Amino acid sequence: MPNSSSTPNNNDKPQLPVISQSELQDLMKKHGQPAFRAKQVIDWRNKGVLNPDAMKNIPGELRHILNAELICEPxxxxxxxxxxxxxxxxxxxxxxxxxxxxxxxxxxxxxxxxxxxxxxxxxxxxxxxxxxxxxxxxxxxxxxxxxxxxxxxxxxxxxxxxxxxxxxxxxxxxxxxxxxxxxxxxxxxxxxxxxxxxxxxxxxxxxxxxxxxxxxxxxxxxxxxxxxxxxxxxxxxxxxxxxxxxxxxxxxxxxxxxxxxxxxxxxxxxxxxxxxxxxxxxxxxxxxxxxxxxxxxxxxxxxxxxxxxxxxxxxxxxxxxxxxxxxxxxxxxxxxxxxxxxxxxxxxxxxxxxxxxxxxxxxx
The missing domain is CATH 3.20.20.70 (Aldolase class I)
Structure with missing residues (x-):
C-alpha cells in the first residue's frame, strides 16, 4: 500500500461519495435522527447530489449535521x-x-x-x-x-x-x-x-x-x-x-x-x-x-x-x-x-x- 506523504490522512472526516448506508445509520443514531434518513441521503448521493442543501426531503437539522460531520463535496x-x-x-x-x-x-x-x-x-x-x-x-x-x-x-x-x-x-x-x-x-x-x-x-x-x-x-x-x-x-x-x-x-x-x-x-x-x-x-x-x-x-x-x-x-x-x-x-x-x-x-x-x-x- 502507498505510504507517500501525499496519501490522504485516514483521520479526515468521512466523505459522502463513499460512505456506506450502515455508517450513515450510525450517524443518524448518534444525532437522534430516524434510520430511514440514511437511505434518503444515499439515494440523493447516488443521483449525484452531494450538497445536503439540495436534498429536498431532508430536514434542515439533518442538512446541518451532514455538513458538520462529513466532507460532502470533496x-x-x-x-x-x-x-x-x-x-x-x-x-x-x-x-x-x-x-x-x-x-x-x-x-x-x-x-x-x-x-x-x-x-x-x-x-x-x-x-x-x-x-x-x-x-x-x-x-x-x-x-x-x-x-x-x-x-x-x-x-x-x-x-x-x-x-x-x-x-x-x-x-x-x-x-x-x-x-x-x-x-x-x-x-x-x-x-x-x-x-x-x-x-x-x-x-x-x-x-x-x-x-x-x-x-x-x-x-x-x-x-x-x-x-x-x-x-x-x-x-x-x-x-x-x-x-x-x-x-x-x-x-x-x-x-x-x-x-x-x-x-x-x-x-x-x-x-x-x-x-x-x-x-x-x-x-x-x-x-x-x-x-x-x-x-x-x-x-x-x-x-x-x-x-x-x-x-x-x-x-x-x-x-x-x-x-x-x-x-x-x-x-x-x-x-x-x-x-x-x-x-x-x-x-x-x-x-x-x-x-x-x-x-x-x-x-x-
Whole structure:
C-alpha cells in the first residue's frame, strides 16, 4: 500500500461519495435522527447530489449535521468543455485544505448504447511516460476514494441537469480508470473507490463495466485481481524491453517477462480479456521489429490489442503514425490470430483524448 506523504490522512472526516448506508445509520443514531434518513441521503448521493442543501426531503437539522460531520463535496467543478463529438471534459478542483486549488480532469465519452466516464486517480502522475501530456505535470497528490468517486457522481448530476443532445446515452454505464495518474500507485484510493462503485448501496456497477488501466505495477496487479477482478488494461506501447524502458519507465522495475507472467495469472471471467494499449508513434514503435515483438508477446486467447492514435500536445517530441500505417499494423496482428482494433479518438478539439489530460493547476 502507498505510504507517500501525499496519501490522504485516514483521520479526515468521512466523505459522502463513499460512505456506506450502515455508517450513515450510525450517524443518524448518534444525532437522534430516524434510520430511514440514511437511505434518503444515499439515494440523493447516488443521483449525484452531494450538497445536503439540495436534498429536498431532508430536514434542515439533518442538512446541518451532514455538513458538520462529513466532507460532502470533496471536489468543486471549475469548468466543463464540450467537444463537437459530444465528449465532455470536466476540470475539478480539490477542496482539501492542503491541496486546495489543485485540479484534475475527467472525461465523459458518450455513445448511443453506453456512457463511459474516464476518471483520474492522482493529481498529475507519479510515472514519467514521455509521450503522455499528464506525465509532464509531475506528481502532486493521490486522490482520496471520495475524490475519485465524486468525479463519477458529479458527471451523473451534470447529465441529469443538461442531457446530451441527439441519440447519445445520458447515463453513466461504464467507468475506466484511464485519466490522470497511475491508479495502482494510489492503491488505497483505488481499492476504496472500487468498493464504493461496486457495493449494493453505492452505484452497484458490475465488475465487467469497470476497467483499471496500469503501466504495469506487477505486485499491485496481482492484488487487484485477487481483491476485485475488474477488467484490466495495460499501457504496453512496446514489447521490446529497451524501448519500453524509455516509453514506460516503470518497465525498468517490472520488465516484460515479469509482466507477462503476471498477466498469465490474472483471473479472467468468461468472455473477458485483458486489453493491451499501444499508442503508435511514428518511426519509434511502429516498425517491423516492433510488430514482431508484439506478436511474440501477446497471448491471443487472453488478450486483445487496442491501437491508439497519438494525440499531440504542445511541446511533444513525438509524431503519430499515419492512419494508413495504423490500419496495416492492425491487419498484421489480425493475420496472426490476434484481436486488434484501432481506437477512435474522441474529444481532441478540447484536449480530452487519450494522453492529453493535464490540469493547469495555476489557472482556475
Amino acid at each position: 471536489l468543486r467543478l471549475v469548468r466543463r468543455e464540450c467537444s463537437v463529438d459530444g465528449t465532455r471534459k470536466y476540470v475539478f478542483a480539490l477542496n482539501r485544505p492542503r491541496f486546495s486549488g489543485k485540479m484534475v480532469e475527467s472525461v465523459l465519452i458518450p455513445e448511443q448504447s453506453r456512457g463511459t466516464v474516464c476518471i483520474s486517480s492522482q493529481v498529475g502522475c507519479v510515472l514519467d511516460c514521455p509521450f503522455c501530456h499528464t506525465g509532464t505535470q509531475g506528481f502532486e497528490a493521490n486522490l482520496t476514494a471520495g475524490e475519485i468517486v465524486a468525479q463519477v457522481l458529479m458527471i451523473k448530476a451534470d447529465l441529469h441537469n443538461e442531457p446530451l443532445a441527439g441519440d447519445l446515452h445520458n447515463e453513466v454505464t461504464h467507468i475506466v480508470y484511464m485519466g490522470m495518474g497511475e491508479p495502482l500507485a494510489n492503491e488505497t484510493g483505488l481499492h476504496d473507490s472500487l468498493i464504493a462503485l461496486l457495493s449494493d448501496d453505492g452505484l452497484k456497477l458490475s465488475r465487467r463495466r469497470i476497467t483499471v488501466s496500469t503501466s504495469g505495477l506487477v505486485p499491485q496487479i496481482n492484488r487487484l485481481g485477487e481483491a476485485f477482478n475488474v477488467n484490466l488494461a495495460i499501457s504496453l506501447h512496446s514489447a521490446i524491453d529497451s524501448l519500453r524502458d524509455t516509453l514506460v519507465p516503470i518497465n525498468k522495475k517490472h520488465p516484460l517477462k515479469q509482466l507477462r507472467d503476471c498477466l498469465n495469472r490474472y483471473s479472467l471471467g468468461k468472455q473477458r480479456h485483458i486489453t493491451l494499449e499501444y499508442v503508435l508513434l511514428k518511426e519509434t514503435n511502429d516498425r517491423e521489429e516492433d510488430i514482431r515483438a508484439l506478436i511474440d508477446f501477446v497471448n491471443p486467447e487472453r488478450e486483445r490489442v487496442n491501437l491508439i492514435q497519438f494525440n499531440p500536445y504542445p511541446g511533444s517530441p513525438y509524431d503519430g503514425s499515419s492512419k494508413e500505417h495504423m490500419s496495416k499494423f492492425a491487419q498484421q496482428l489480425i493475420s496472426k490470430g490476434i484481436r486488434a482494433t484501432v481506437r477512435r479518438s474522441r474529444g481532441q478539439d478540447i484536449m480530452a483524448a487519450c494522453g492529453q489530460l493535464k490540469a493547469e493547476t495555476s489557472k482556475e
